[in-house]
Amino acid sequence: MSVEILLPAMSPTMTEGNIAKWTKKEGEKVSPGDVIAEIETDKAIMELETDEDGVLGKILIAEGSEGIAVGTLIAVILEDGESESVLDGITASVVSVQSVPPSAIAIEAHETIVKAPVMISPSEAVLPEGTGFSNMTVREALRDAMAEEMRLDDSVFVMGEEVAEYQGAYKVTQGLLQEFGEERVIDTPITEHGFAGLGVGAAMANLKPVVEFMTFNFAMQAIDQIVNSAAKTNYMSGGQIRCPIVFRGPNGAAARVGAQHSQNYASWYAHIPGLIVIAPYSAADCKGLLKAAIKNPNPVIFLENEITYGYSFDVPDMDDYTVPIGKASVVRSGSDVTLVAYSIGVKFALDAAEKLASDGIDAEVIDLRTIRPLDMETIIGSVKKTNRVVCVEEGWATCSVSSEISARLMEGAFDYLDAPVTRVTNEDVPMPYAANLEKLAVVNDDRIVSAAKAVCYKEEK
């Protein structure tokens, strides 16, 4: 019986791919383990192996084709001796397997071009006249930030699992080893507590380590060094011993990776005096804030998001472009309700604002960018205008960043509020694996829309 070869998903976030090369020709024999094609995914070029014995009967999608949807019929393998007549009439088509969406949030990753924020926060320095922009992904912006700082300061080095030869588990450190060599781009063993502590020691000796955690879930192995050593030494030494270190890596839910790999640590670290916590959304902010973090003399937790690594934004073409730490940004201005978000929450909030606009509600969206210290001035400035706040967070509600904002609004803006501050967050459960449950567990734009309508006292239709 002939076997249909469908373009497989080759990563948790892959929704389409390019046929880089067919390594077997039509009519050629294939056996299990043979590579038949090279497929370019969102992250890498992968080899497509077959598990079948037979002959490559027909190639349906030519080499060089791009943007082929996962599940497309790309070739047919015939059993030895099977007649080619079974190939008649077969064409490339998306075969709908009775499948579930790869992920509640990976679906969003499909739409990788996100408009750069239109508004620049009034509190932010205005860009020089005539500044050009380059469109780039968050992944590239982060890489450029590290590369620029490494060029400027030879005490900056990058350390972590798979950051050098593998070019980063999520390809954020791509090319750094080639440019800076193995003395400054260092692959560590899987020993987070050890290398976080080693980084702290190097920082105490005035080197500037950028320590990558493959994801922040694994930084829990290292959290003692971060909290008890990095965050407190300056204080305990009466200001003698600095710890200029950046801990960075993806944070928050990825796609279908389950409870141990899907957590948002923003509020964990924001709890600690002695740390700076940054969680940007756009590529420009990722670049400008990572550069600012590396230059900063304090320990900085820099929280990225795997889903947004492939999102593209305009980034200013400027020498040494930095964004001030501790300043939020108004990314959409509005007068009816303020949506406060950070990291991927900003995307959900912007999408919700768009939907609210069509219902006649004019939402303002604030991207916190820095979580500690919190820029309450910008939030309260907005509340004075809108009198309503919905906090958006891809994470749990209890003791969250949203809870903190809510408390501070009670203390600092009670008289300006016309409705209770509302939190729209993930459900209060460990992240489930099943696609439908994951979708239910994670915050989305529709929930934000409902919450915004509620605080505006508008009926849901």
Place this chain on the structure above:
Amino acid sequence: MAKKSIPRKTKSGKPAARRKAVKKHTPTPIVTNEELMEYYKGMLLMRRFEEKAGQMYGMGLIGGFCHLYIGQEAVVTGIQATLKEGDSVLTSYRDHAHMLACKIDPKLILAELTGRATGISKGKGGSMHMFSVEHGFYGGHGIVGAQVPIGAGLAFAHKYRKNDNVSVTYFGDGAVNQGQVYESFNMAKLWNLPVVFVIENNQYAMGTSIARSSSEVELFRRGESFKIKGECVDGMDVFAVREAAERAVAKCRAGDGPALLEMKTYRYRGHSMSDPAKYRSKEEVSKMRSEFDPIDQVKKRILEANILSEDELKVIDKDIKARVSEAADFAQNSAEPDPSELYTDVLVAE
């Protein structure tokens, strides 16, 4: 099938990457035809199961991370052959084969991989996080190294309850560098816990070869400063594995634990489904596949001993494929969990 015994061949193929294997005991273990066939079928089920899982991942039926064990089947097969009712087993995220070796129904595993209500964790755990108390399987752990102290804890419970059960704790050559591994070694020896630490040295931790991550690459020595004597074993040879495991398990059952085994093995596939595996050569992979494959080694012995013919083995392969297909159908046709399941099992209800 005639019940005749054949002696274990002393000279089996050795992986190229292998260093001097330290084998002090080489008595010739007796392997029955039944055992040969059992290991063959067991390993073949693992292989076919995981090939199917790989295909289903490609079809979008399995999401997130999915780590295949293909190539390493002899390790878990040889070790599990020495265990008995009541023993505890735990491993990392690369756990499908361990579950099959614990005799867990492939349907329940595949249904978990597809995130369905019929899955062994009701669809809430996924490939990396599966458990079965009934079968003594304590996971399925997504955090590298975390299962090692937990395994020592299960052994602690065996000792506490004064039964003669053991805990078998599997972990990788990458995990072996985590600090908690050594904290566990120390306590395990200090308190003579009945735990068999099994290092599955497949030569790579994601893209990092052992030589690039470890100052001492002879991992069986890693217990020495805790006075745990380790042993290095050809993990591609199910009989060598079984033989070493028998000694280690017996030692632990006798109250003289812990034991440490380093299994030299190899994974054929990428680290997970999204790994392009550019860190090793194709020649290296195909050499391991063609010269040291654990299933081929057993198959060869079956044929040489005329236990079954090539055609009879084909029938077995067909049966196993059918069993896996049936599991895949079950997984695909099961319903997703009910939305109310989102909130269950967070805490134990009073």
